[in-house]
Amino acid sequence: MTPTLVRQQPAHAGHTPRVDQCARARDWSEIQERMLVPLYEAVYDRLEVGRGTRLLGLGCGSGLALLMAASRGASVTGLDASAPERLALARTRVLPEAWRTPARGDARIVEGKPADLTDPDAPAYTVVTAFEPIGCAARDSEKLGDLLTAAAPLARRGAPVVLAGWGPPERCATSSVLRIATKLAVPLRGAGSWHPALRDDLEDIAQRAGLKPDGSGRVACPFGYADIASAVRGLLSTGLFDAAITATDQSQVDKELKEALHAYVRKDGTVWMTNVFRYLIARTP
Numbered sequence: 001m002t003p004t005l006v007r008q009q010p011a012h013a014g015h016t017p018r019v020d021q022c023a024r025a026r027d028w029s030e031i032q033e034r035m036l037v038p039l040y041e042a043v044y045d046r047l048e049v050g051r052g053t054r055l056l057g058l059g060c061g062s063g064l065a066l067l068m069a070a071s072r073g074a075s076v077t078g079l080d081a082s083a084p085e086r087l088a089l090a091r092t093r094v095l096p097e098a099w100r101t102p103a104r105g106d107a108r109i110v111e112g113k114p115a116d117l118t119d120p121d122a123p124a125y126t127v128v129t130a131f132e133p134i135g136c137a138a139r140d141s142e143k144l145g146d147l148l149t150a151a152a153p154l155a156r157r158g159a160p161v162v163l164a165g166w167g168p169p170e171r172c173a174t175s176s177v178l179r180i181a182t183k184l185a186v187p188l189r190g191a192g193s194w195h196p197a198l199r200d201d202l203e204d205i206a207q208r209a210g211l212k213p214d215g216s217g218r219v220a221c222p223f224g225y226a227d228i229a230s231a232v233r234g235l236l237s238t239g240l241f242d243a244a245i246t247a248t249d250q251s252q253v254d255k256e257l258k259e260a261l262h263a264y265v266r267k268d269g270t271v272w273m274t275n276v277f278r279y280l281i282a283r284t285p
Helices: 021-047 066-070 082-096 140-154 172-186 203-210 226-238 242-247 250-264
Strands: 054-057 074-079 110-111 127-134 160-166 212-221 223-225 272-274 277-282
Touching: 021 082, 021 160, 021 212, 021 223, 021 226, 021 277, 054 140, 054 226, 054 250, 066 074, 066 082, 066 110, 127 140, 127 203, 127 212, 140 160, 140 203, 140 277, 160 203, 172 242, 172 250, 203 212, 203 277, 223 226, 226 250, 226 272, 242 250, 250 272
Parallel strands: 054 074, 054 127, 074 110, 127 160
Antiparallel strands: 160 277, 212 277, 223 272
């Protein structure tokens, strides 16, 4: 399949596409977020997350990773400064009123930055996670480094900090689909489209944030959908195609996404793409 790179007039570029952010957040929580469950489970198993763990989830989104940690007995705090619609869903999932028992009474969901969590009387966090894979937006590596630098003082000395990223493109079937976002967003290059992560990106981010790399792993995270329509909704919910929609239009992006996904449709109509994600464990000073 050769992408059709027909675009609107340049005057269209730069306008923010009209997106129903509440619907987008629901698509993320109901369709796409679960694709990373194997990553969450692998990290929690390796770090033995459970009772006694005080976990800080950076960029927590709609809270599935927090919910999984809380179900293991961990005390969880979610922090996000850029996704209020997803945070609203996280609150319904994780906060005490979402449970029939008070066992999760110490759960917190905070919209803001690490400075908003400063509390001299609160015990330090024992685990910090940043599960949103780098390679998802322009300058996301730099932004994550700044976020980790600000969050590290909230954790105890030597606490594990987890970063995540896409694996090698040749081992990620979804990379061929995500490249459409980059190609269609050429007039707005650098405006937030997907780009492949480099081999040492996670280590570089950790070291710039003053953290010491201390192990890594790879996890298979296949993307599976009931049908092409569900796959399109799930992938659009990532936000990786917003720049492409701005540079062209919604119908153009939908068309090219569906064409690219046909290569991964199975006989029963489901869509299945194998992927590998990498995580790094670093330690606070």
